[in-house]
Amino acid sequence: MKSEVKARPVSRWRGRRLGAFVFLSPGVTYLIVLLLVPLALVLSNTVFQRGRFGGVVYEFTTENFERLVDPLYLGVVVVSLKLAALTTLVALLIGYPTAYVIAQLPRKWKTVALVAIVLPFWTNFIIRVYAWIILLSGPGLVNSLLGTHMELLYKQGTIVAGLLYSYLPLMVLPLYSAIERLDPQLREASANLGASGFTTFRKVTLPLTVPGVLTGCLFVFVPSFGNFVIPEILGGSKSIMVGNLIRDQFLKARDWPFGATLALALIAVLIVLLLAQAWAARRA
Amino acid sequence: ACGGESSTSSEGTTAAAADQLKPNADLSQQTLQITVWDGYTPAELPQKVKEKLHVKDMKVTLHDTNEIAMTKLTAPGDSGIDVAFVSGQYAQALNAAGLLEPIHPELIPNLANLYPEATQLSYDKGNKYSVPYTWGTTGICYRSDLVKSEPKSWNDLLKPPSWADKKVTMMTTERWLALPALKALGYSLNTDKDDEIAKVKDALVAQKPHLLTYDDTTFGEKLKSGEAVMVEAWDGWCPTTDPKGNIKFVVPKEGSDLWVDTMVIMKSSKNKEAAHALINYILDPEIHSWAAENINYKVPNKAAMERVTIPKGSLLGIKPAELLNGESIIDLGQASTKYTRLSTEVTAQQ
Amino acid sequence: MLKIDGITRRFGEVTALDNVSLEIGQGEFFALLGPSGCGKTTLLRIIAGFETPDAGTVTLDGDDLLSKQPNRRPISLMFQSYALFPHMSVAKNVAYGLERERLPRQEVKQRVGEVLETVGLSAHADRKPAQLSGGQRQRVALARSIVKRPRLLLLDEPLSALDKKVRADMQLELKRLQHEVGITFVVVTHDQEEAMSLADRIAVFDSGSVRQVDRPVALYERPRTPFVADFVGANNLFHGTAGGLDGIKTDDFGMLAGTPLEELEAGAKALLAVRPEKMELADESAARGLKGSVLDVSFYGGVSHISVDVPGRAKPVLVAVQGASSVEVGAKVKVRWKAEDAVIMAVDA
Amino acid sequence: MLKIDGITRRFGEVTALDNVSLEIGQGEFFALLGPSGCGKTTLLRIIAGFETPDAGTVTLDGDDLLSKQPNRRPISLMFQSYALFPHMSVAKNVAYGLERERLPRQEVKQRVGEVLETVGLSAHADRKPAQLSGGQRQRVALARSIVKRPRLLLLDEPLSALDKKVRADMQLELKRLQHEVGITFVVVTHDQEEAMSLADRIAVFDSGSVRQVDRPVALYERPRTPFVADFVGANNLFHGTAGGLDGIKTDDFGMLAGTPLEELEAGAKALLAVRPEKMELADESAARGLKGSVLDVSFYGGVSHISVDVPGRAKPVLVAVQGASSVEVGAKVKVRWKAEDAVIMAVDA
């Protein structure tokens, strides 16, 4: 009997470890080899110097980190945060009701609506962004239709619209996935207790779909934050974002050490966000 | 100019001892892999090269910008590229990094077709590691029917008159972002002096509220549509041959640059004989003239240019001597980050 | 007054409710009784507004209910599967309905405290539903629906997961609510004793139709149809043909004594029903009664059930006696009853 | 044989199980009875392998169970909340366990058909759980766990959503399984009658501890602790001090007749319990008995409960009589009992 008592925790643990191994090892191996090792390679550059003609000179320096705190770069970070946050907010505001309606649709329409969300994205990112130029530019469609000559492009608002357009599906899909599994009886119970549709949404549906909201927000916020193509094409590079900074270091200045340092800073911000997200999702 | 000297004599050329190449190597044992801008070589080039040079195979990779090409070429590991097309100052940087094979002139008899001026370009005097493919300058491209007065000075772009307010564009590729202000202020395009760069920055920041946008690629479209009336442009991309005939190009009185897009052979190439043969083939007037006729850039190839019939309004007529008035952009090594920083600081300005 | 008129609801091939009409008075305690799957939940869901009938109307005090949104109906429904909000504590779940009425915080707090006290969960106010046992969850669901004191309270198996003690307390509480607050109750229960003891009237359902609506004692003592006789309480049924005012004729047992509920045509098919507690177990040598042998004796606490195998009957005859019984399995006995304790009813062809 | 030894399980502050030990024999029908939240479900979940105890061991025929993965235990658990697979039809749900044993298709089909027939859901084989009523779902859950015929069957409130008729059928079926297949049953039920009639032995739980394990009749007639006396069946309890072999001394009623279960020290605190059905309702003028007036008469079908308010007692005395009662509310009566029908037990200080 005694030996059984001892044997128990060990073998239960073994059972759990086996599960962990089966489920986690393929993905984790993949992450280590193709994410962590390459990231380590990039980040190891942060403490070295730019070679005279680009490339890396393996001499230790802290200069990159000193540059990092320059108000110039902080200003760019603030703008990026602002635009990304705004994009995320708008995406959530229109993405949530959309996902909600899709989740309630009859089964056959559900798939259709869902696929219709991503279908435009099976064309091409750059083509779609250019489509906005056709729409919004001086001689573009909107102005022709309205008979006006407004300058609609090259503004921060245009950047937000472009980011929104690019990342809205990343908001809708996780939200759909979260809303779809809610027990409809909970909404019924809420209505029965006198809650209006909106209150039910606020008090029951929304709190129960917080994990989906968090995932969607992360999916929209982060690539918006790190984007460089849209500020360039739709914003005319008049406001740049963190992504542009990093891109410029890697591709223009060929200052990989500083580019890696900026990337490190970005990753640090992301990790904080990701940890917060993981924490909030587990709590929800 | 001083930057040019220092880099041509830098470690690159001296360190990279030339391989022994066999003039009569069996090219059918070699393959070719080139990287080039889209549309910058004839689509049927690989086919023709295979037929003419009897190489086993030839493949073309496209790159969009010099910077991306540089990233691929400078990454650790074998890029697999034999011949790369990059602009002059990048060829200079690649060479300085020891990545280029010196050109073996004996394997490229067609070098003789080049204008003499094209062998004395400051980033690579004597074509030691690069062979020029196209060249040109930068100026103001404008709508003659929409401007109240013809632009003459870079200042017309930097401080646009009220009728051009928010109807001008600039390029952001950093050396070209700085060019108008550098020239307007009378500085060298290759300056690395902090105070001069600071003044340039002030000028560009002051200009920013009056810009339509920064644009490196589609400024021609914007002129045609009338969204912009004056833009900073490379000569070949200024659509002066537009049938409406209302687009003109001017090199401002303060002067401008001379840019060159070149062909280089990678040191890592295992097909160096074939690479030389390819460059030689491209310098053939019949092939090289294709570039002038199709991409509207002048080629530094006398024999080729003579074959070209120059359409009305085209800038192909600019003579090499005129081009040489422009200052060559050379790689500034460590100091080039100052221009990145300038570009960042200007664009980051809200 | 709640008036249900001609309600029909189909799910594909299944007709869950078939032309159901009921009238339930103000302040009445009304029970729905019927076999599993007969449509009870469906009816409650229609009244509450979560199911739309294919035909029929529902009015509350003359107002059409069906056209109202669920949250606008003065009705609380306790769900058979509870439907507790998993992200809210017990107290929050219970407070939910009150908060929707914009009651002052203090009042909400007080009423929630009271009702949790009533259902015996004061100590669990801060727990989440996942941290509760089955019966505790059911009590939260009950508390959540009664705390609102709506005009109409619909309870779907409200006490099925509770032990006898707690259940008795809850029953008392429901009665109190009915009397003090004057709420109308419609309660689904499979527990007949519960229905009998609590309800003013009971509707017996079968396959989507109402079979009988009556006061408990009448339902028990005067079932009008064989289904009700069989379904409500245990019963010993004998088939035969009407044989005058005092019995039926059977093939196997001859004439059996009983009292017809209504006049029956002689020769019509009829059913005679005797409750187990009206059955008497007599000695084998007794003069009257059907002969049989004891098959099984089951002890149910307060009563014992004795199954007696009577030759000629497929099902044994059930006899209930108070307390533990001393009769032995295998004993030869006779079962008999008084004519006034046996009910005779017509059988639909 | 299932041996549970010293099992303790805590959830934060709550001790759901506190050093529980039980031995359940091969082929035994064992019931767990206890108030809502006393730890019954937790115990079943530990046996099935979904909860790890903080201390204690569980062995089945000498093999340690706790070290086994749930799917390697020869045990079926029917979940209190059913846990039906929503994406599978009824038939698929039931077949699931058999398919895991890699039985031939034909056999699976046949056994699923049989068990669905047994639970009365043959017509619903192709429906999804969402298309079933509450009771139908419970029967699917029951079918799913019994179809495997495991060595040990754990049923958590298996029949709570069923009406009396279906429930009686299911009870018979469970009994049949026990006898024919020799399965050991551990059944949680809040239905005492069910426990009494089905179980070979019953364990009464309270707040995570076992209070008494006994055969049904013994448990009912000889409760060993006040908790059991009060919890199992209705009971009339009188507090007093031990007063010899034939009664207890009370403050309000003097000496009350009864039979002590064990010898009690004179003057020790004691409790006297009389079952309602052992109570006799006598005329006001009767010689013996406690005086009181009738407070309420409730009809429960087979029996009626009469509450009698006896001055000097907070709770009314409960009297059960068979059938509907003729006594009127307000009537003056006396309640009395025979000494051998009243049990006297010690009260822990």
Place this chain on the structure above:
Amino acid sequence: MRRSKLLFVPFWATYVFLYLPIVVLVVMSFNSGRSAYTYEGFSLKWYGELAHDDRVRDGLVNTLIVAAGSTVIATVLGTLLAVGLARHSRSKLLDAIALMPAVLPDLVIAIGLLLFYGLIALTLGLYSTVLAHGLFSMSFVAAVVRTRLANADTSLEEASRDLGAGPVETFIRITLPQLAPGIVAGALLAFTLSLDEFVIAYFTIGNTEQTLPIVIYSMIRFGVTPKINALAAILLLVSFTAVIAGQRMTKIGEARAQD
């Protein structure tokens, strides 16, 4: 329950927002003129030009190979990862690492992989891009699937274990069907993102291959031409056809499963 009509406003707004530019693209693809802005008359000539463009065709084929390959990797690994993280791990750090590829700027991943592939002297090809796209797609799939696992009722899995199914079988037969809508959403996302991805593909693909975005990126430097619009229109047509065909197939599959 009746749904609020009000919710349909943002619902339709979303679709209008997503499709307006697409409609414009398609209309302009029939432009007989060269301008991207002014419609000069109907013409199919741009489609004709496209038909002869080998680069576009090869790019399309490569893109589909990369998208399909990476989606398969991502869906399998991402789903396993999501379940593993939700059921077998308490590590928040692991949670965060699993999300990183989805949220790191493409460029950082691209450069990292370029360095890594260089370090191990890998000869690049389509497969190196498949692996790279698999990386970020896996992360998206895992995250979407996890939103379904949160708060999930574990008693179903317990019931399955109880009925004799091992962890793997339980996963396949019970967990997976529960997760299906999440997995489908995740796979859709993965496929979509890969179809569109430019930067990482650019740096990780072999020198002889190109994906469509790379081809388009170089075509588009001079702005949109109707030829590119025509390409977009054809892509849309292909997508619609694929989706409708897919719908049909699942319907037939379902009908079969019913028998």
